[in-house]
Amino acid sequence: MTKKKHFDIDTLLAQAGNRDNHDQFHSISTPIYLSSNFRHRDLEDVENFDPEKQYSYSRLSTPTRKVLQDTLAKLENGAKAFAVSSGMAAIQLVFSLFNSGDEIITSDDLYGGSFRYFNYLTEHYGIKFNKWDGKSYDTLASLITPHTKAVWIETPSNPTMKVINIQKVTDIAHNSDSNILVCVDNTFLTPIYQQPIREGADIVVHSATKYLSGHNDMLAGAVIAKSKEIGETLEFNFNTTGVTLDPFDSWLLLRSLKTLSVRMQRHTSNATYVAASLAKLPQVEKVLYPGQGGMISFYVQNRNQVDRLFKRLNIISFAESLGGVESLLTIPSLQTHRDMAKADRLKLGITDELLRLSVGLENPEDLAEDLKQALGD
Numbered sequence: 001m002t003k004k005k006h007f008d009i010d011t012l013l014a015q016a017g018n019r020d021n022h023d024q025f026h027s028i029s030t031p032i033y034l035s036s037n038f039r040h041r042d043l044e045d046v047e048n049f050d051p052e053k054q055y056s057y058s059r060l061s062t063p064t065r066k067v068l069q070d071t072l073a074k075l076e077n078g079a080k081a082f083a084v085s086s087g088m089a090a091i092q093l094v095f096s097l098f099n100s101g102d103e104i105i106t107s108d109d110l111y112g113g114s115f116r117y118f119n120y121l122t123e124h125y126g127i128k129f130n131k132w133d134g135k136s137y138d139t140l141a142s143l144i145t146p147h148t149k150a151v152w153i154e155t156p157s158n159p160t161m162k163v164i165n166i167q168k169v170t171d172i173a174h175n176s177d178s179n180i181l182v183c184v185d186n187t188f189l190t191p192i193y194q195q196p197i198r199e200g201a202d203i204v205v206h207s208a209t210k211y212l213s214g215h216n217d218m219l220a221g222a223v224i225a226k227s228k229e230i231g232e233t234l235e236f237n238f239n240t241t242g243v244t245l246d247p248f249d250s251w252l253l254l255r256s257l258k259t260l261s262v263r264m265q266r267h268t269s270n271a272t273y274v275a276a277s278l279a280k281l282p283q284v285e286k287v288l289y290p291g292q293g294g295m296i297s298f299y300v301q302n303r304n305q306v307d308r309l310f311k312r313l314n315i316i317s318f319a320e321s322l323g324g325v326e327s328l329l330t331i332p333s334l335q336t337h338r339d340m341a342k343a344d345r346l347k348l349g350i351t352d353e354l355l356r357l358s359v360g361l362e363n364p365e366d367l368a369e370d371l372k373q374a375l376g377d
């Protein structure tokens with residue numbers, strides 16, 4: 001057999017789980033190993049236990065999840081990956097690295113659930129969060145103190161699509177203190193368009209509920225660590241807290257990943273078409289589209305149009321979440337960002353006229369037409 005080389009991401013995805021799935025029958029698709037525990041041969045088997053090749057108890061490791069995690073680590077260029085029960089569980093796992101009194105710098109426009117969790121961490125654990133506007137890199141440098149342990153960013157941001165230069169953030173953070181961890185929530189662009197570890201980030205998280213799984217049918221999260229050292233601490237906390245993904249959902253996510261690349265290309269071409277078509281409508285004030293991926297935000301002229309729009313849509317569903325085959329429209333001020341103080345929301349531009357569209361894989365002309373007729377007179 002030839003030595004394994006680094007394959008293109010498309011090949012990696014299509015081949016995920018084939019050849020390295022531990023199955024004695026050489027199945028092409030990784031089997032679902034529904035076993036909570038695994039038999040040992042003898043004492044020596046336990047004494048020389050190799051967690052990379054053997055299994056004992058499924059919270060620690062189980063074959064289907066192991067194949068998924070190895071795939072996720074390769075996709076994001078990390079040393080170690082963890083598949084967990086939701087995106088929030090992924091964020092929680094990363095925050096298990098920090099202690100009371102630690103300071104974290106975060107970009108100011110984040111997923112609503114992240115805000116809620118960060119407030120909880122301040123109240124219950126005394127972790128301090130300093131907000132950065134995601135624009136001025138001098139401001140970022142000035143926010144770093146001797147207590148700063150991490151910089152947490154989402155790019156493009158949710159829902160106002162601000163783009164942050166990851167390389168600049170990691171340069172500033174690491175030049176100031178090499179122990180500051182730069183963490184990137186890569187849910188929106190996925191490794192198809194953005195590979196934060198290549199730009200110097202230390203940790204990548206995903207809500208795999210979104211594009212990685214892509215079918216609006218499961219909840220999952222992923223954490224990928226750049227280094228073995230961070231990976232080992234995370235592994236201890238992962239096993240200790242039990243935030244693991246079960247074998248069935250691990251299989252479902254692995255299976256979904258195989259089409260990630262083609263799905264992302266179609267999400268992008270559909271969103272490009274729909275964004276251009278929205279921009280031509282007189283009822284639309286402004287369209288925000290970062291040029292890649294399937295997420296578009298747009299402002300309608302007044303809030304009276306919103307309810308009517310939701311009611312008149314025939315294809316696009318009025319529903320939370322994103323990243324799936326089916327197109328979804330949400331109103332962040334009432335849904336994903338409801339827990340944010342109104343003044344903070346408005347400062348970020350999250351008004352009652354702002355809508356967020358997750359462009360699915362339907363025919364793009366059908367989607368554009370659905371929005372046009374629903375917004376029309």
Ligand SMILES: *Cc1c(COP(=O)(O)O)cnc(C)c1O
Pocket residue numbers: 086087088089111113114154158185187188206207208209210219220221
């Ligand atoms: C949805 C989402 C999360 C949370 O993930 P869940 O799977 O819903 O727990 C975190 N970050 C971003 C950017 C998200 O869109």
